[in-house]
Amino acid sequence: MLVSTDYLVVGAGASGVAFVDALVAEADVEVTVIDRREAPGGHWLDAYPFVRLHTPSAYYGVNSLPLGRDRIDEDGENTGFYERAAGAEVCEYFAQAAARLTQTGRVRVLTRHEHLGGTSTGEQVRDVSTGALREIAIRRKVVDARYLEASIPATHRAPFDVAASARVVPVNDLPTAIGSAGSYAVLGAGKTAVDACVWLLDNDVRPDQIRWIRPRDAWFYDRRHFQPLGQVAAIMEGIALDAEAGAQAAGVEELFERLEASGRLVRIDPSWPAVMYRGTMLSAGELDALRQIEDVVRLGRVVRIEADRIVLERGETATSTDVLHVDCSALGLGDAPATPIFARGRIVLQQVRHLSPCFNAALIAFVEAHRDDDTDKNRLCPPNPYPSSIWDWPRMISRTWKTEARWLTEPDLSAWVANSRLNLLRALPDHATEPPAQTAIKRYLTHVGNAIQNLTQLHGSLVQPATSAPSDDAGTCQEHHRKEPEMTG
Numbered sequence: 001m002l003v004s005t006d007y008l009v010v011g012a013g014a015s016g017v018a019f020v021d022a023l024v025a026e027a028d029v030e031v032t033v034i035d036r037r038e039a040p041g042g043h044w045l046d047a048y049p050f051v052r053l054h055t056p057s058a059y060y061g062v063n064s065l066p067l068g069r070d071r072i073d074e075d076g077e078n079t080g081f082y083e084r085a086a087g088a089e090v091c092e093y094f095a096q097a098a099a100r101l102t103q104t105g106r107v108r109v110l111t112r113h114e115h116l117g118g119t120s121t122g123e124q125v126r127d128v129s130t131g132a133l134r135e136i137a138i139r140r141k142v143v144d145a146r147y148l149e150a151s152i153p154a155t156h157r158a159p160f161d162v163a164a165s166a167r168v169v170p171v172n173d174l175p176t177a178i179g180s181a182g183s184y185a186v187l188g189a190g191k192t193a194v195d196a197c198v199w200l201l202d203n204d205v206r207p208d209q210i211r212w213i214r215p216r217d218a219w220f221y222d223r224r225h226f227q228p229l230g231q232v233a234a235i236m237e238g239i240a241l242d243a244e245a246g247a248q249a250a251g252v253e254e255l256f257e258r259l260e261a262s263g264r265l266v267r268i269d270p271s272w273p274a275v276m277y278r279g280t281m282l283s284a285g286e287l288d289a290l291r292q293i294e295d296v297v298r299l300g301r302v303v304r305i306e307a308d309r310i311v312l313e314r315g316e317t318a319t320s321t322d323v324l325h326v327d328c329s330a331l332g333l334g335d336a337p338a339t340p341i342f343a344r345g346r347i348v349l350q351q352v353r354h355l356s357p358c359f360n361a362a363l364i365a366f367v368e369a370h371r372d373d374d375t376d377k378n379r380l381c382p383p384n385p386y387p388s389s390i391w392d393w394p395r396m397i398s399r400t401w402k403t404e405a406r407w408l409t410e411p412d413l414s415a416w417v418a419n420s421r422l423n424l425l426r427a428l429p430d431h432a433t434e435p436p437a438q439t440a441i442k443r444y445l446t447h448v449g450n451a452i453q454n455l456t457q458l459h460g461s462l463v464q465p466a467t468s469a470p471s472d473d474a475g476t477c478q479e480h481h482r483k484e485p486e487m488t489g
């Protein structure tokens, strides 16, 4: 059967739904969204049971629908900070957002439908339940909302061998497996491993029962600097610290020393070099909890787990069948290289402003609705790939600032940004006269010009070593980085 649509959006994760929500608010168009999963919400549908947003709900999701109630948590490690939705709440939210879009009569959501590719007459889609093929004729564009698809524990293949007698579970199975082991070995260096360790400690596992196989050490933001609305001055303070360090550092290592000294970034073990940077964050409570785990194995990636030993890239360590090995090694954020966001007949959703996936998808929709020329659209939305290591920081942060400066010269776009609930700085004008915000704004304005210049130079001076692809538990000290070209259309 041939059906037709203005836009075909492939992927009903946070990016796809946020894009559609903003597009139909700004343009009188018909949109078809497809996803091979059984519901909208993307990776959240298969996330581990104790997952939570690491940023506040206040600026996550779609533009037209609040997530949560902007409450300040009164207990737990998030005390004093804005609420963060748990995975189930995020899934319900996206189901509701998609239902509201369907009610407009201009959006059709086809779950359990997979995009197979283009043909001479349209786009081929397969109904995953029945196997039936259908073709969709596109009047305007195909929107790739899966380019940065998250790689998560439930769907990735463990990148190491496991002997039949070894006990290894994906992190999703940890709650059902807890209690069945005398101790735990957490495999991975990123946010999922952090969540697994914190969850074990919260569930009365002693720190000395946890071994952390951590191939590389990571940097984390202090969550304090990501609090919106009434605490927005703290976000501005964090950005000012970025600008100050960015303006003054003579090299990437020094840059991170400055960011650590200012309290902007933290690492779990300050005595150990950290090169992983994925833009995730920790609260002070989580940091204190994690620092109790002393048994950290730093021998590179896991190669094989046997009944009595773990073989790693640079050695081996003993284990036993009483140890439950918890696989937290999925990549998380996608690591696809930059490609133009707008092209003839096609949009590829990617990061533009750093660490704001929902905001970026909605912003791209606004630009699509209000600009005609792809060169102009790409100038306003240059792709800015997700970071993996400290060497990605200069490019990512300076590119954000350069792009934001372009938005300021476009009144309709800057008005949309100022009012978007997905913009983490939305409340800044309401608090700009308060002393902490004033100080932070002044500090930012003093340094941002030099920071852009210095960081652009730092990025340009980086050499590109040949290495393997990153994964969340990847990377030895011989670190990879990708030197991304400027792409402004």
Ligand SMILES: Cc1cc2nc3c(=O)[nH]c(=O)nc-3n(C[C@H](O)[C@H](O)[C@H](O)COP(=O)(O)OP(=O)(O)OC[C@H]3O[C@@H](n4cnc5c(N)ncnc54)[C@H](O)[C@@H]3O)c2cc1C
Pocket (backbone or CB within 6 Å): 010, 011, 012, 013, 014, 015, 016, 034, 035, 036, 037, 041, 042, 043, 044, 047, 051, 052, 053, 054, 055, 056, 060, 113, 114, 115, 116, 145, 146, 148, 149, 150, 151, 152, 332, 333, 355, 356, 357, 358
């Ligand atoms: C555990 C975790 C926690 C996170 N927490 C936060 C946070 O607190 N704040 C924040 O801002 N960001 C966070 N992120 C970043 C996160 O990547 C985004 O928030 C967002 O959920 C990603 O959505 P997405 O739509 O880009 O990708 P996905 O959720 O991966 O969605 C892509 C979709 O495309 C579908 N698809 C792929 N190929 C096809 C095909 N051929 N046909 C049909 N469908 C297809 C997939 O089924 C999938 O549903 C987190 C990421 C992870 C992994």
